[in-house]
Amino acid sequence: MDLVNGFLNILAPILSITIFFFFFPGYFCFKCVHYIWRSVFSENLAGKVVVIAGASSGMGEHLAYEYGKRGAFLVIGARRENALREVAERAYFLGSPRAIPLRTDISKVEDCRRLIQEAIYQFGRLDHLVMSAGVTPVSLFEDTFEVTNFAPAMASKAAVVSFFETLQIEFASDIGITIVTPGLIESEMTKGKFLNKEGKMVVDQDMRDVVMSAVPIEVVVRLAKAVVDSACRGDKYLTVPPWFRTTFFVKMLCPEAVDWFNRWFTITEPEIPPTEAISKKIIDLPGLKDLIWPDSVRSPKIKSN
Numbered sequence: 103m104d105l106v107n108g109f110l111n112i113l114a115p116i117l118s119i120t121i122f123f124f125f126f127p128g129y130f131c132f133k134c135v136h137y138i139w140r141s142v143f144s145e146n147l148a149g150k151v152v153v154i155a156g157a158s159s160g161m162g163e164h165l166a167y168e169y170g171k172r173g174a175f176l177v178i179g180a181r182r183e184n185a186l187r188e189v190a191e192r193a194y195f196l197g198s199p200r201a202i203p204l205r206t207d208i209s210k211v212e213d214c215r216r217l218i219q220e221a222i223y224q225f226g227r228l229d230h231l232v233m234s235a236g237v238t239p240v241s242l243f244e245d246t247f248e249v250t251n252f253a254p255a256m257a258s259k260a261a262v263v264s265f266f267e268t269l270q271i272e273f274a275s276d277i278g279i280t281i282v283t284p285g286l287i288e289s290e291m292t293k294g295k296f297l298n299k300e301g302k303m304v305v306d307q308d309m310r311d312v313v314m315s316a317v318p319i320e321v322v323v324r325l326a327k328a329v330v331d332s333a334c335r336g337d338k339y340l341t342v343p344p345w346f347r348t349t350f351f352v353k354m355l356c357p358e359a360v361d362w363f364n365r366w367f368t369i370t371e372p373e374i375p376p377t378e379a380i381s382k383k384i385i386d387l388p389g390l391k392d393l394i395w396p397d398s399v400r401s402p403k404i405k406s407n
């Protein structure tokens with residue numbers, strides 16, 4: 103066994119690189135033609151039924167508007183009922199034949215079941231399911247007293263990409279799954295809404311500046327259009343904005359350098375406040391926020407209910 107693995111350790115990289123050079127040009131041409139084909143014959147959403155979890159603000163909210171504009175029936179869920187109702191009304195105004203708001207806490211299995219059952223009960227079918235609900239913690243692991251404080255964030259994040267990649271293989275072309283990896287997108291999260299170290303929801307724009315620093319924030323309307331176009335084309339993956347994909351390659355090729363940089367850039371010594379991080383000093387340079395962030399994220403105001 104040792105001999106076989108030892109042999110493969112040498113052979114596999116050489117073989118993969120050789121196959122890659124022969125295989126890739128043809129594969130790339132096929133992908134281009136396939137992309138054009140899928141764009142031309144992309145799905146028409148008029149009369150389709152779409153369920154969106156996490157639609158009271160941010161990306162989920164604007165996906166509701168984008169699906170609404172294209173004539174889809176909507177069932178939208180989140181915890182803030184008034185905000186959700188307003189989103190449903192606007193989606194209806196924009197073109198959805200019917201938009202139903204339903205109070206949903208996705209950390210409760212019965213709520214998730216109810217959201218799907220509502221779509222089936224009201225419309226007899228479900229065509230697209232969008233999962234945009236989630237919150238992000240913003241504290242160092244070392245400062246965390248109780249790791250279960252982050253249960254809401256864990257429920258939404260843990261192994262989500264791997265889970266859906268497994269389903270992509272299992273369902274193949276029976277059910278299309280588009281995995282969206284957003285860069286930084288205009289939303290309540292990029293206004294600074296986080297879970298703090300006690301697991302409480304706060305809006306902390308100083309910590310937002312530390313974490314996001316000088317990364318441009320994409321406007322949410324552009325994301326919503328890109329996501330719906332991508333799902334209708336049947337893409338497997340989408341990154342918005344597209345340049346953000348290069349960060350995955352940099353991380354893959356030089357993980358040590360990226361980790362070192364992130365630590366140096368965003369984390370301060372224990373005796374120095376986190377808001378003294380270099381990342382914050384950079385984004386605080388005069389005029390930079392105006393240049394690379396949309397106006398809406400400058401205000402700390404988020405929807406109350």
Ligand SMILES: NC(=O)c1ccc[n+]([C@@H]2O[C@H](COP(=O)([O-])OP(=O)(O)OC[C@H]3O[C@@H](n4cnc5c(N)ncnc54)[C@H](OP(=O)(O)O)[C@@H]3O)[C@@H](O)[C@H]2O)c1
Pocket residue numbers: 155156157158159160161162163179180181182183185206207208209234235236237238254258284285286287288289290291292295
């Ligand atoms: N914006 C970005 O740059 C960015 C980048 C990468 C990933 N993400 C992720 O994308 C997702 C969407 O966030 P966003 O940026 O659009 O921020 P957002 O404006 O804060 O939206 C989050 C949505 O999720 C809902 N939600 C949170 N917890 C929920 C729960 N337990 N049950 C039901 N709904 C819940 C919120 O509604 P209620 O509070 O009313 O329940 C809200 O509608 C999040 O998972 C976020 O971490 C965002």
